[in-house]
Amino acid sequence: MKHLRFLNKYFYKYKWWIIPGVFFVIISNIFGVIPAQVIGHAFNLITENIQIYGLFNGFERSSIVYDIFSTSLFYFGLLVLVLYLLRGLFLFFMRQTIILMSRHIEFDMKNEIYAHYQKLSLGFYRRNNTGDLMNRATEDVNRVRMYVGPAIMYTINTAVLFVLVIYAMFRVNATLAIWCLLPLPILVVIIYFVNTMINQKSEQIQEQLSKLSSFVQERFSGIRVIKSYVREDYTQKIFAAESQGYKDNAMGLVKVQALFYPTMLLLVGLSTILTIYIGGIQVIDGSITPGNIAEFIVYVNQLTFPVSMLGWVTTLIQRAAASQKRINEFLQLQPDIVSRNIEIPQLNGNIKFEHVNFVYPDTGIQALKDVSFEIEQGQFVAIIGRTGSGKSTLANLIMRMYDANNGEITVDGAKLDGLNLNNYRSQIGFVPQEVFLFSDTIKNNIAFGLDQVTDHEINTAAKNAAVYHNIIDFELKFETMLGERGITLSGGQKQRVSIARALIKEPRMLIFDDCLSAVDTRTEEEILNNLSRVMKGKTSILIAHRISTIKNADKIIVLDHGRIIEQGNHTQLLELDGAYAEMYRNQLLEEERQTN
Structure with missing residues (x-):
């Protein structure tokens, strides 16, 4: 239950929903117990008046006795109806407070989880898959809602009803009460174990359903590949096998449920038989009246549903605790990237890297090694290099999606990790x-x-x-x-x-991370011409593979295995006759081959 302590703040917040809810539970159960006593009195009235009517049968007063008898029965019936209507009314109020409170808590939790997810850094999303994040914010929250709503409601309802019914039973006759309640503990144990089995089967069904859904979603997304390789029959066989697994688990659940309800009815029937048998002996001895037997039978039936709910409620609490533990794991995580500065200066676009090193925390791969360069306001800077050389990592560090392990990054002379992050990113x-x-x-x-x-x-x-x-x-x-x-x-x-x-x-600064790869050369030239006009006097950083894209840049930075191996403009780098010049010649040869 320690994981569920997280919910205490919500219980405190909605205490004025819980307190009236508990009050309505108590009142509704009082109106549920009183009708049993009324039915007992009515049963006694019937037995006594039948005898009196038999004594006056054939006399003039027999009609008077009959009228009194029928009128009394009518009033008893009307009283029971009114009591049950009042019980129903307070049950409605009970659900309107406790169940609605659970919906409010569900709403608050989902908002809290979503808001916390958005605060967490990019590395968090690289380490966790989207399906798991979604499941914790939806399915796990729903399980917790079932605890704060139905589980708590039925627990309070069962506790109050037990106290009232057992008190009423022992007040009439302790011996009959003990015999009457004897099968109920056995019923509780059976329900607990059966519900545990049902819960396990349900978990297996949910897991299989998730696998089936993931399979179908992936295959529909890749339908073009499936058709291209003529693998429709193959995927159909896999789907059939997955469906068979789901069917087998579902059939197992049906078998368990099929045994559960007859067993419950058997034990409830046994309790009723014991009530009638032992009660009959008590009536013969003169300890109780026949009406008390009818009263006890009503009590037994009233306890049946709450007792059957105990196993279900226990399962709900177990599942909620497991789900809340999963939710807490992420809520307790703190973002790697923190911004506490409230100043919102205008961005100029002067960027400086000094001996920056970076290792991805989730993979351990060193993406940048001792990187140093400077970008001045208004410059058009290009970054080029082979795949895996660290180009996108540079963009992520400039956007402060990650913080560098060593070295220093400054923007307009101020440390990047000291800037107001929302203000900074909003200008990029x-x-x-x-x-x-x-x-x-x-x-x-x-x-x-x-x-x-x-x-x-x-x-x-x-x-x-x-x-x-x-x-x-x-x-x-x-x-x-x-x-x-x-x-x-x-x-x-x-x-x-x-x-x-x-x-x-x-924006005050523009970063293109190899986003022109699917654009033809003519369209690319049009976009770059528009950029030179729109971004005049502002900093532009363009990551690219094609040298034709970046040859007009003010500065070109060449990366290889996380290090800067060359930097300068197009002409200067060609004069160096190094890695950039080699890439340029290779791309010219490739273009000539495509032309021919």
């Missing part, structure tokens, strides 16, 4: 290597970085990114809905929409 236009578009309209994808934006600004950004004419060719133009991850668009169109999203912010 960043286009990542892996373009991500949301399942939304093109318009909303372009306007993503701003709260308010005009159609004119969207059009201008699209034109600067050389994607405007592609968009207006669509039937719905800028209102065209994109599929998952922007699948509606081609690779080049996705890159250009992502560029438009960065340009619409009118």
Whole structure:
């Protein structure tokens, strides 16, 4: 239960929901117990009046006795109906307080988890898969909600009902009460073990269902590859095998449930038989009345449902504790990247790296080794190198997605880790290597970085990114809905929409992380010309593989295995006749081959 202590703050917050809820539980159970006593009195009335009616049968007074008898029964029946209506009313109030409170706690928890997820650093998302993050924020929270709502409600309800019913039973006759309750402990033990089995089976079904869903989602996403390699029959066989596993687990659960309910009914029936048998002996001895037997039978039936709930409630608590433990694991994590500065200066774009080293914490790979360079405001700087040379790592460090292990990074003369992070990033236009578009309209994808934006600004950004004419060719133009991850668009169109999203912010600094790879040379030249106009006097950093993309840069930094091996402009680097010149010659030869 120690993991569930995390919820105490919510219980305190919603204490004025819990206190009335407990009050309504008590009142509803009082109105649930009293009808049993009324039914007992009514049963005694029936037996006594039948005898009296038999004595007066054939006399004039028999009709008077019959009228009194029928009127009394009517009033008893009406009283029971009123009591059960009142019980139902307070049960409604009970659910409206405790169950609604659980929904409020669920809402608060999901918001807290989501807000905390957003504070955690990029490394956290590299170490954990998306499915697990989603599961903790949805399925685990739902299990905790079942604890703070139904589990607590039924626990309080069962405890109060037990106290009231057992008190009422022992007040009438202790011997009959003991015999009547004798099968219930056995029922509790059986329910606990059966519910544990049901819980295990349910867990297996959920795991199998998750595997099945993941399989289907992955295969549908890769349907083009499946069709290309003619593997439809193969994937169908795998799906059938996974489905069979799900079916077997589901059938196992059905068998357990099929044994559970008859067993429960058997023990409840045994309790009823004992009540009638022992009660009959007590009636013969004159210890109790026949009405007391009827009263006890009502009590037994009232206890049946709460007792059957005990195993289920125990399972709910166990599952909630396990889920809360998983939730706490992430909530207790602190972000690697922390920003406490509240100052919001305007970014100029002077960046300086001094002997920077960086090792990815999740893989242990050293991406940068003793990197030093300087970028001045207004410069167009290009970064080039082979795959895995550390180009994207440089972009991540400039964006402060990670902090350097050694060395120092300064922006406008101030240490990067001392800047207000939100203010700093808000002034940067960043286009990542892996373009991500949301399942939304093109318009909303372009306007993503701003709260308010005009159609004119969207059009201008699209034109600067050389994607405007592609968009207006669509039937719905800028209102065209994109599929998952922007699948509606081609690779080049996705890159250009992502560029438009960065340009619409009118950033003080622009970082392109190899985001022109899917764009043809002519479109690339158009985008770069627009950038030189839009970003005039502002810092631009372009990571690329094609030298034709970066040859007009003010400074070109050449990386190899995490080190800067050359830097200078295009002419200077060609004169060095080093790695850059070799790449340039190789790319010229490749272009000549493609032309021929």
